[in-house]
Amino acid sequence: MSSPLHLESIQLAYDTPRGLHTVVDDFSLSLAAGDIACLFGPSGCGKTTVLRAIAGFEPLRAGTIRLDEVVLSSARSHLPPEQRRVGMMFQEYALFPHLSAAKNVAFGLRRLDRAAQQARVAEMLALVGLAEAGERYPHELSGGQQQRIALARALAPSPALLLLDEPFSNLDGGTRERLTAEVRGILKQAGQTAILVTHNEAEAHAMADRIGVMHNGRITHWLDTAA
Amino acid sequence: MQMTRRQPPALQAAGPVWRLASLAIAIGVLAPVLTLLWLAFGTGVGHWGPLFAHVLPQAALNTALLLAGVGTLVLLIGTGCAWLVTAHDFPGRGMLHWALLLPLAMPTYIVAFAYLDLLHPIGPVQGAIRWMLGFDSPRQFRLPDLRSMPGAIFVLGFVLYPYVYMTARAMFMTQPAHLLEAARTLGESRRGAFFRVALPLARPALAVGLSLALLETLNDIGASEFLGVNTLTVAVYTTWITRSDLAGAAQIACAMLFVVVALVWLERNGRRHQRFGSSQRMRAVQPRRLHGGAGWAATAVTALPVLIGFVAPALYLVWESAKRLLQGGGVSHGLIASLGNTIALAAGVTVVAVAAGLIVAWAARSQGTSPNRARWQARAATLGYAVPGTVLAIGLLTPALAFDAALATAFGWQGLPLMSAGIVLIVACAIRFLAMPVGGIEAGLARIPPAIEQASRLLGETTAGTLRRVHLPLLQPAIAAGALLVFVDAMKELPATLLLRPANFDTLATWLYAEAARGTYEEGAIAALAIVLAGLLPVVLLARNQLGTAPVAPVPEHA
Numbered sequence: 001m002s003s004p005l006h007l008e009s010i011q012l013a014y015d016t017p018r019g020l021h022t023v024v025d026d027f028s029l030s031l032a033a034g035d036i037a038c039l040f041g042p043s044g045c046g047k048t049t050v051l052r053a054i055a056g057f058e059p060l061r062a063g064t065i066r067l068d069e070v071v072l073s074s075a076r077s078h079l080p081p082e083q084r085r086v087g088m089m090f091q092e093y094a095l096f097p098h099l100s101a102a103k104n105v106a107f108g109l110r111r112l113d114r115a116a117q118q119a120r121v122a123e124m125l126a127l128v129g130l131a132e133a134g135e136r137y138p139h140e141l142s143g144g145q146q147q148r149i150a151l152a153r154a155l156a157p158s159p160a161l162l163l164l165d166e167p168f169s170n171l172d173g174g175t176r177e178r179l180t181a182e183v184r185g186i187l188k189q190a191g192q193t194a195i196l197v198t199h200n201e202a203e204a205h206a207m208a209d210r211i212g213v214m215h216n217g218r219i220t221h222w223l224d225t226a227a
Numbered sequence: 228m229q230m231t232r233r234q235p236p237a238l239q240a241a242g243p244v245w246r247l248a249s250l251a252i253a254i255g256v257l258a259p260v261l262t263l264l265w266l267a268f269g270t271g272v273g274h275w276g277p278l279f280a281h282v283l284p285q286a287a288l289n290t291a292l293l294l295a296g297v298g299t300l301v302l303l304i305g306t307g308c309a310w311l312v313t314a315h316d317f318p319g320r321g322m323l324h325w326a327l328l329l330p331l332a333m334p335t336y337i338v339a340f341a342y343l344d345l346l347h348p349i350g351p352v353q354g355a356i357r358w359m360l361g362f363d364s365p366r367q368f369r370l371p372d373l374r375s376m377p378g379a380i381f382v383l384g385f386v387l388y389p390y391v392y393m394t395a396r397a398m399f400m401t402q403p404a405h406l407l408e409a410a411r412t413l414g415e416s417r418r419g420a421f422f423r424v425a426l427p428l429a430r431p432a433l434a435v436g437l438s439l440a441l442l443e444t445l446n447d448i449g450a451s452e453f454l455g456v457n458t459l460t461v462a463v464y465t466t467w468i469t470r471s472d473l474a475g476a477a478q479i480a481c482a483m484l485f486v487v488v489a490l491v492w493l494e495r496n497g498r499r500h501q502r503f504g505s506s507q508r509m510r511a512v513q514p515r516r517l518h519g520g521a522g523w524a525a526t527a528v529t530a531l532p533v534l535i536g537f538v539a540p541a542l543y544l545v546w547e548s549a550k551r552l553l554q555g556g557g558v559s560h561g562l563i564a565s566l567g568n569t570i571a572l573a574a575g576v577t578v579v580a581v582a583a584g585l586i587v588a589w590a591a592r593s594q595g596t597s598p599n600r601a602r603w604q605a606r607a608a609t610l611g612y613a614v615p616g617t618v619l620a621i622g623l624l625t626p627a628l629a630f631d632a633a634l635a636t637a638f639g640w641q642g643l644p645l646m647s648a649g650i651v652l653i654v655a656c657a658i659r660f661l662a663m664p665v666g667g668i669e670a671g672l673a674r675i676p677p678a679i680e681q682a683s684r685l686l687g688e689t690t691a692g693t694l695r696r697v698h699l700p701l702l703q704p705a706i707a708a709g710a711l712l713v714f715v716d717a718m719k720e721l722p723a724t725l726l727l728r729p730a731n732f733d734t735l736a737t738w739l740y741a742e743a744a745r746g747t748y749e750e751g752a753i754a755a756l757a758i759v760l761a762g763l764l765p766v767v768l769l770a771r772n773q774l775g776t777a778p779v780a781p782v783p784e785h786a
Contacts (some may be wrong), residue, residue: 055412081411082419094409098427107423108413157414 005031005054005161005193010063010073012049012217023049024217027063031161031195036187038196038204041214047197051163054195055088056081067160087159091166093150095138101125101149102134108157124152127186144175151183155190162187162194168203180206249590252583253607256658259622260484260614266477266625282475283482286462290486292376293383293451293458294441300384301440305391306433308529310421313399316514317522323529325770328393330386330536332762334719336449336736337755338386339379340743341540343453344547346373374455382450385536387443391436393769398432399425404512434497438490445486446615448722453743459483460722463617467726473624480618491613541759547752562738562750566757569718569734572649572656576717577710579657583608584664584709589694592672605669609662616722619655623727627651652727656717663716664709671705672698708768715765719758 012024024046031037039047052058054065056072056079065073067086072079087108095104102121109117125131128148138146147167154162167183168176184207187194198204204211211223311317312324330338346352348365362368372378402425410420451458459479467476517525552558591605611619631643631651645651675698683693699706721736728737735754742751 055408057408057411080416081408082414082416084412086412088409088412090405090409092403092405094403094405096406096409096424096428098430107410108415110414153409153413159412 004033004068005029005195006064006066007050007054008064008066010050010053010065011061012046012053012058013061022217024053027218029212029219031193033193034188034191035210036184036192036194036196036208038198038208038211039214039219040198040201040204040211043199045214046217047214048165051088051165051195051197054161055086055163056084085157085160086163087154087157087161088163089150089154089165089167091169093138093146093170095146095150095153097138099137100134101130101136101138101141104138104149105134105153105156107153120156124156127155127190128152129182143171144179147171147179151186155186155192160193162192164194164196166198167196168198168200176203177206183207245586245590248586249604249608252587252661253604255654256608256611256661258626259619259655259658260610261622262625263477263480263484263618263622266474266622267481282462282466283459283479286457286459286479287482289376289456290445290458290460290483293379293456294444294486296376296380297383297387297444298437298441300380301388301391302433302437304384304388304532305393305436305440306395306426306429308388308532309392309395309399310425311525311529313396314421314425314512314514315517315525317517317525319526319530320514323526323533324396326533326537327529328389328766328770329533329538329763331389331769332759332766333386333537333540334449334721334736334758334762335383335386335443335447336453336721336740336743337544337759338536338540339382339450339453340739340751340755341543342373342378342382343743344748345539345543346370374453376456379451379454379456382454383444383447385532387440388532388536390440390443391433394432394436394439395429398429400511402428402512404510407512431497431500434493438494438497441490442487442613442615445483445490446617446722448617448725449740449743459486460615460617463621464722464725467621473621476621480621483615483618487613487615487618491610544752544756544759547748548756551750551753558753559750561733562735562754565733565735565738565754568732569736569757572653572724572734573714573717575649575653576656576660577714579653580660580713581664581706581710583657583661584668585706587661587665588668588672589698591669605665609665611658612660612662614659616655616659616720616724617726619659620723620726623651623655623658627654646727647729649729649732652724652729655723655727656720657713659720659723660713660716663712664706667705667709667712668702671702675701708772711768712765715761718761 007027007029009026009028010024011022011026013020013022015021027046027050029037029050039050041047049058053060053073059078060073060075062075064071067084070079071077072084072086095101096107099107102125105121105124106117109120112120121134122131125134128151130145130148130152133141133145133149138149141149147170151167164183168180171179180203196204196207198207205225208225211225212219213221213223308327312320312327344350348369353365353368353370356370357363357365357368360368373382406424406428407420410424411417415423445460447458448460448464452461452464459482463476463479463483466472466479516522587605587608591602614622627645628643631645634640634644635642679697679701680693683697684690688696718734719736720734721740724734724737725740728734733741735758739751739754739758742749742754
């Protein structure tokens, strides 16, 4: 699964009543296939905004985002989120409350026929260890189970790149430790290229191959982890 | 009705007087319905034959068609406008998002009255169209007649859509943005995200709005009759007024009760499922700027219901009233008397409904020991909003007449004291509008923390003293809002007033009804304008409350 991601001097900013507020400026990043990178920094440093720009929810003021040689975003062009082959796991999981766990996982599989959908859903549920929970609704699942369904849903359409936005922040300490290792295992097993955003140092070290330490909208330095 | 948070038990249950009074109110509200059942089935099955054969099938079919048509139209307009306004930004959005509520100020019979004249073959609209197309006679070109089923659906749909708009907008505003974003990352377009996520999640809210709009459709008598659609409501009225057949009217009313039960079930079921989606902490959907043509198209689409449902009929009323006042020089004594009657009636209904609402809400809250019975009583007491005015009136007639006869015999009076003093009418309207003060006061009580009450008791105040010195002052805004809603709705009330008013007693609404029924169009526009101006007050209140932080359940508003 090749998916070199390149962010080249991107700029992200908002119009405010007091003028332009720049969140991220001259931000660059490259990611090799199968790598798990982490953007690490305090809240407000712009890391989630970068993630949302890659997903296609924030327009670029300058720079380019390319994935597999396709320009996703630039100052002039903007591919809609649904055409980017980028999956995202949201901080609040964002499971659809009106759909069962299995239907949530199947949501992005509309292009497959029914049998292929079912097979893929079963495969994904097994991958996250929740093969039995398909018929349950999100409110009937524990926090950790919801998180795993969210992961299965994001992985199901085989995205070229997976984004994880503070994926463990809604879990208590014990569950969090267990799941970081487990999620890393699942991503590595799937050969999934991924970017994780967190403000928790232990989580960054447990999950990522490389950690980009962010401050005021820039990466100040990279750490390679021994993981 | 308003959903209220459950209140922790109060320090001490209200005394038996409160509980008995509350029970009496609940029984009073249920009495008309029970009377109807007794009347309809007490006459024996044999009597149902001719009614079933001649009146019911056509009226029931008409009602079903009208409900289906209005239901479709209000869902399309209400949901469409709510989504446009919530998820998009376009020229005029800031004004349109509250202006879309304006048709709530227009009772259905007034809009029908206005459009009959506006769209008359020789009226201004058709004249303008002919002029533009170069025709010079109605014989060469005319629009389809408004006096028809499609005409009635058009008129009712464009005034009743705000019920759906209100609930849908509140729901869309509280839907977390990340759910739609998740759909996008999973390969759905904006359109797909709306149809696969936003719309299914809003379904319970739409059911609530739809049921309220359909209850209004069922309640409507003026628009259906002016437009020549013989619905069940019209059939109840004519069976009693022109044929004096009380048992027959009661049977048709009973048939309507089945529809009411179905609609109330729809509403309750919707409210039960409304918790969806609003539980997590979340960012709301950010409106997306529509540029150029798309933006102006959105403006046009959302402005159309406001123009049709409010602006055009309102301008028509202003124009006709001004013409009348300038040419005719003043207003007739009859109309002045109707205005006085209307205000007296509305004031009476307000006093009764607010007092009863206070009793029911206070008793329901204080019964810490038997919460189920208290809730049952409060629910029964607020069922009146769902019962169409004609049905309520027919059900109330028999007990009221019996009571009147007993009173007259006991005191040696002539005639029907309660009926001719308008007391029966006041009671009927109070029953119908009781849900608004009860809901408002219950919500107000739920916001007063028990600690405040405990502090008052520890400072030496009794229960009654605490109610008077602590709760009543704190409840003032809730009581005032409830009173305003009841007052305006009583002003607008038509079906029950038509059936229960004393002889020679006209309100603005019945004055307008009589003119429209005669087709005379004299001072009707002035009466209508007065009602609409009063009706604007609660809409302003609603716009401020509902569209600020948007709680999910609206206070029911009944035209």
